[in-house]
Amino acid sequence: MILSGMEDEDKWLAEGIAGIQHNAFYMHRALDANNLRDALKCSALMLSELRTSKLSPHKYYDLYMRAFDELRKLEMFFKDESRHGVSIVDLYELVQHAGNILPRLYLLCTVGSVYIKSKEAPAKDALKDLVEMCRGVQNPIRGLFLRSYLAQVSRDKSPSLGSEYEGGEDTVMDTVEFVLQNFTEMNKLWVRMQHQGPVRIREKLEKERNELRDLVGKNLHVLSQIEGVNLELYRDTVLPRVLEQIVNCEDERAQYYLMDCIIQVFPDEYHLQTLETLLGAFPQLQPTVDIKTVLSRLMERLSNYAASSPDVLPEFLQVEAFAKLSSAIGKVIKAQVDMPIVGAVTLYVSLLTFTLHVHPERLDYVDQVLGACVKLLFGKPKLEGGRATKQIVALLSSPLEKYNDIVTALTLSNYPCIMDCLDDKTNKVMAMVIIQSIMKNNTCISTADKVEVLFELLKGLIKDLDGTAVDELDEEDFNEEQNSVARLIHMLYNDDSEEMLKIICTARKHIMAGGPTRLPFTVPPLTFSALRVVRKLQAHDGNVVGEEEEPATPKKIFQLLNEAICYPFYQTIEALSSVPSPELALRLYLQCAESANDCDLEPVAYDFFTKAFILYEEEVADSKAQVTAIHLIIGALQRMNVFGVENRDTLTHKATGVIALAYPVITYSAKLLKKPDQCRAVYTCSHLFWVDEKDGIKDGERALLCLKRALRIANAAQQMANAINGTSGPVTLFVEILNKYLYFFEKGNPQITSAAIQGLVELITDEMKSDSTPDPASDAFFASTIRYIQFQKQKGGVMGEKFGPIKM
Structure with missing residues (x-):
């Protein structure tokens, strides 16, 4: 049909x-x-x-x-x-x-x-006569095209400022009156079209009517182009007459289009100086008119006008543009009771954009816009997805993009309230935007109060909201979010150590609420932030003055750490153990122990080692993890110098302390599941009793005991391999032990003799001869070791003399 x-x-x-x-x-x-x-x-x-x-x-x-x-x-x-x-x-x-x-x-x-x-x-008489006689055609389509023809043929013949038709009885006002009258009649014809035709094809008719809108709007364009239509004439005559026709026509399509035409065709300066009149028409429009789009375009034009030159900014203050726009938006929202949330929020986004362009220094204006949005959303369900949440994200992102500084946004009291209006998913998206802004602009959060506000904004990332379980989240997204939070923690910093401790305590309070799955991501950076304070104080030799003019020494800081951080960290690290992340927790304990060692605080270091041992015994069950943990403990313990002091009595006491720590390590090493792992861990323990740069830790006898015990384990491994496979297996473990013997021999351990090395070389040689399936890697390793011994023998001097008795 x-x-x-x-x-x-x-x-x-x-x-x-x-x-x-x-x-x-x-x-x-x-x-x-x-x-x-x-x-x-x-x-x-x-x-x-x-x-x-x-x-x-x-x-x-x-x-x-x-x-x-x-x-x-x-x-x-x-x-x-x-x-x-x-x-x-x-x-x-x-x-x-x-x-x-x-x-x-x-x-x-x-x-x-x-x-x-x-x-x-006179031109005015002819124009008046023509525009009046055109009323004889009342069919909308025929009448619109007739009046469009009239406007076209008379356009270059109307009196305007400086034209050949001006003068005498003809003035610019006559042209304005002619165009206004023609516009009014054309709009009436256009509006009348909505009532024509059967209802079943109303949509088709509306589409056809929309095609004719430019015939009407062209009159407004003509008005804007008339020479002599200055601000005064526009304010007193043109705008009131046009707005009167728009309001009185009571047609949704006409009102939207013509209001948009006004904003687009007339100069920005005119809009600014007639803002009150223009805004006063918006609440009088039909409730179904898309006012948000028109108002948004108006604010966009005014924003661009403000950005065009600093000289125009005083005009905005003079006319109180912000107050008028804010009031108009409130009236429009109140008048249009059926306006969807997205429409109202869009208006506030545009107002905020205007404010940030025109009054960037007025944070109270920015907060006022956010506050108005909070009132709008108060008591309503949280926004979930869709355009409304996108507009809220745009609203919250605008201050970040303008100021490039989250610290400024943190001073806005209504900023967190807007965040609370978002659903959990969008809340996380906005939190990620905030973190990205901080990282992009390298922003430092320097007070505990700001950290408190910041973490309140980021709570969607650092804890579960509304009972959302972590296992319901996408693993890749979750990891990315938590890595972002971890990076953020490094941006929390203050040169004042006392304030930095407050920052760490504040951050820790929020992080601990995140549950054990988040702790492996967030606890390590927080721990290192605390230890950074200690290192800084150590570098200043304790000569740092806090806010209360009391010296903040490393000892004092560790005391504060024990009270404010260490004890909670014990809880935190224990929580890590149950994630399970015991290996990570153990690494943190050892790192804290090393920092305590650097500050010469034996009790603190000893305490951290003790907790590391407990964690190893109770939580580290995987054999590979045990091997790694043992070597980490040995390496950390070897670097400890807090247990060595000048006088003999203290030296003895400290040595006892070292031995007390070392023996459990040896015990742990001997209990590893695989013999090779046992062997390597035990011979590594020998370094705990002989440390070159520490005169107080050179117990050659105990170092030798470790090596002998490693030999017994290696021998047991060989026997086990022979029983299972019918061959003794590679001699790699023996060669590794030989290299340890050579190390201590060179370092002057009196318990390691050339005869012992000679015997071990012969043992390895015999084992290799009896092995029916030689291992190329082990053979090459042993050959390289022999070449090293020969090199030392030929070196001459003290070292050559020392290696001389060893026969190859």
């Missing part, structure tokens, strides 16, 4: 065009013959084709343009009085005798334009 209608329209359009062409042909013959009467007769017949009501606006426009082109030729004929021999005044009277009103008015407008150009009568 629709297809049939389109085919009918095409047929009617073709018939109309054919009629225009037919009559235009005879009109041209009459024009060539300078026959005025026949020219008027043929042109009237040609214009009668425009009387059709069968065409849609789009098809009618095609027909109109054919007639328009022919009328331009007729106008040229009318201008040349020598051709038709009739004065323009008589011609103006003559065309009014046309039979049908539509052709008559088209001809009248054509002659009228020539009449005005001749200046034989």
Whole structure:
């Protein structure tokens, strides 16, 4: 049925065009013959084709343009009085005798334009006469195109400032009055179209009506282009008349389009100086008008105007633009009770963007906008997905993008309240935006109060919200979020150690609420932040003054750590153990012990080692993890110098302490699941009793005991391999032990003799001879060790003499 209608329209359009062409042909013959009467007769017949009501606006426009082109030729004929021999005044009277009103008015407008150009009568009289007579056509489509033709032919003949038609009785005001009257009548015709046609095709008719909107809006563009329409004339005449027509028409489509036209075609300066009048019209519009889009465009234009030059900023303050816009938005939201949340939030986003452009220094304005949005959302369900949440994210992101400083956003009291209005997913997205802003701008959060506010904003990342379990989250997304939080912790810093401790304690309070799954990500950076304070104080030799002018020494800081951090860290690290992350917890204990060692605080270091041992015994069950943990403990314990002191009594005491720590390590080493792991751990323990740079820790006998015990374990491993595989297996363990013997031999351990090395070399040689399946790697390792011994023998000097007794 629709297809049939389109085919009918095409047929009617073709018939109309054919009629225009037919009559235009005879009109041209009459024009060539300078026959005025026949020219008027043929042109009237040609214009009668425009009387059709069968065409849609789009098809009618095609027909109109054919007639328009022919009328331009007729106008040229009318201008040349020598051709038709009739004065323009008589011609103006003559065309009014046309039979049908539509052709008559088209001809009248054509002659009228020539009449005005001749200046034989005041332009204002002719324009007033024409615009009044056009009321004779009340069909919306025919009337709109007729008045559009009138506006077109009179545009360059209207009195305006500096034009040839200004002067005498003709003024700019006459042109303004003409355009305003034509605009009013055209808008009435356009609005009337909404009531035509059956309901079943109302959507199609509305689409067709929308196609004609530019005919109406063009009048506003003409008004904006008239020379002489200054701010005063615009404020006192143009804007009130246009707004009156827009409000009174009570048509949703017309009100939206024309308000948008006003904003787009008139200068920004005019909008600023008439802001109160313009904004006063918005609450009077129909409730269904998309005011948010129009208002947003207005604020965008004003923002760009403010950015164009610093010289215009005082004008914004003078007219109190922010207060007026804020008040208008409130009134619009109140008037449009059915406005969706997304619409209202969009308005506040635009207002905030305007504020940040025009008044960036007024944080109270920014907070006021956020506060208004909070009131809007108060008591409503949390926003979940969709455009509304995107607008909230845009609202919260604007201050971050403008100031490039989260610290500024933290001073906005309503910022966290807006975050609370988001659903959990969007809350996390916004939290990630905040962290990314901090990292991008390298922003340092330097007080505990700011950290408190910041972590309140980030609570969607650092703890579960509304009972959302961690196992329900995507693992990759979760890891990315927690890594971001970990990076953020390194941005919490203050040069004042006392304040830094407060920062760490505040951060720890929030982090501990995150549950054991988050702790492996967040506890390590927090631990290292605390230890950074200790290192800084150690570098200053304790000569750092806090806020209360009391010296903050490493000892004092560790005391505070014990009270404020260490004890909670014990709990934290124990929580890590149950994640399970016991290996990570053990590493943190050892790191803390080393920092205590650097500060010469034996009890603290000893305490951390004790907890590391307990953690190893109770939580580290995996054999590979045990091997790694043992070597970590040995390495950390070897680096301890806090147990060595100057006087003998203390030396003895400290040595006892070292031995007390070392023996459990040896015991742990001997209990590893695999013999090779046992062997390597035990011979590594030998370094605990002989440390080169520490004179107080050179117990050669106990170092030798470790090596002998490692040999027994290696021998047991060989026997076990022989029993299982029928071969003794590689001699790698023996070669590794040989290298340890060589190390201590070079370092001067009196318990390690050349004879012992000689015996071990022979043992390895015998084992290799008895092995039916030699291992190339072990053979190469042993050969390299032999070459090293030979090199030392040939070296000469003290070392050559020392290695001399060893026979290869």
